[in-house]
Amino acid sequence: MSKIYVIHENSEWTEHLFKRLEELNLPYEDWNLVNGTVDLASVPPEGVFYSRMSASSHTRGHRFAPEFTSAVLSWLEHHGRVVINGSRVLQFELSKVLQYLELEKFGIKTPRTIAAVGKDEILKAAKEFEGKKFITKHNRAGKGLGVQLFTSVEALQHYVKGESFEEPVDGITLLQDYIESPESFITRCEFIDGKFFYALRVDTSEGFELCPADACTIDDLFCPVGEENSKPAKFQIREGFEHPVIEKYERLLAANHIKIAGIEFIEDKHGNIFTYDINTNTNYNSEAEAASGKYGMLAVSEYLERELNKVAETVER
Incomplete structure (x- = not known):
């Protein structure tokens, strides 16, 4: 039977996803690639493979997890498996240089x-x-x-x-x-299946936390948009958010086969938007989502279900 295979190195960031997959009664398997082996002569199982490998894996003692994941993703893609956020996307996750060059390519302003x-x-x-x-x-x-x-x-x-x-x-x-925001907040735009899902306002007036997941903490005293403060940031979904940059983001994601991502930008005192991060291993804040009634991991799970159904139909033929 085909399954959803979740590739990652941090169980704290998969807990909510697994709960949603279970709610939908979807078959899945946990592929934690902190270490392991891959037989290149073997054939991978049928299914949908969703990569959530993180650029910060080395901070958790998992220095070579991204490199091993790259090998596994190449193996899967060689055999034509459906890979969500595959090897090209992993390159984005591991290099801000690549992110900035690609953003500029699509007419999206970045900080110098x-x-x-x-x-x-x-x-x-x-x-x-x-x-x-x-x-x-x-x-x-x-x-x-x-x-x-x-x-x-x-x-x-x-x-x-x-x-x-x-x-x-x-x-x-x-x-x-250093881009200063006159209102001390940044915006994080979430995309699922390459399409805009919602925008999250991150209040930086009392601190700044780059990762919105409930399990995240951050020790840095400084951030691109905030003053010295280590208190957690505040998150709120911006209802009805619209901006021309969204269309540019979607074009960039489509061109690079990025299906699930969070993209962050800041607006300066002149109203100019500067985009400074593409997070292809995005997480969601439960309090902000509960207040809005929009749930990222549920939408991700529903998307994975649709992809799994496509695979199952192909296998049956």
Whole structure:
């Protein structure tokens, strides 16, 4: 019998999905790829394979889970299996550089960003931001990894040369314009089956948490849009949200075979929108959803059910 196979490395982020799959009485199997083997001469089972591999896996001690997942996804795709958020999407999850280049390709404005490898190169790149606020972040990130706010090159030098410097797991540090929001919030747009589902307002006035999942916590003191504060952020679904950028997001997702994602943007004091993150392993906040009556994991499960039915019809033929 065909099943839904959920590929991941963090059980805390699959709990709500599994509950929804069970509510719909859908057959599924948990593929936790923290470690394992894949016989390239073998044939994968029939079904739908949904990848939820995370860029922040190394922060949970799962350094090579994305690399192993890449091998498994390639094996599945080689055999023509239905893969939701496949190998191309995993590349997006692991590289903000790739995200920003693709966003710009589709006419979506991003903060000015310079990628640098090596401490001396980071400091050289910082001179391009002289006289204004800027941030650093990791290219392979998640959870706001490496995000720090600086008001001068001298402050960055003290950080880079000091013991608190965070070395990116892939060696690439990004330097980026600091975009200030006059109303202290960002917007996260959720997409399921490549289509806009809802927009989530994240209030940053009392802190900022990049991941809206209930299980998430974040230790960073700085974020792209907030001031120093470690309190959890507030989440609220923006009812009736409409904006021309949504259509651009959908075109980008379609072109890159991204079926499920959360895309974050901030609006500056001039009304300009800057998009700074594509999260292909998106989570949902239960309190915000309960208040709105819209449920992300339920919609994801219903989408996976439709895909599973298509597979079952093909197999029966």
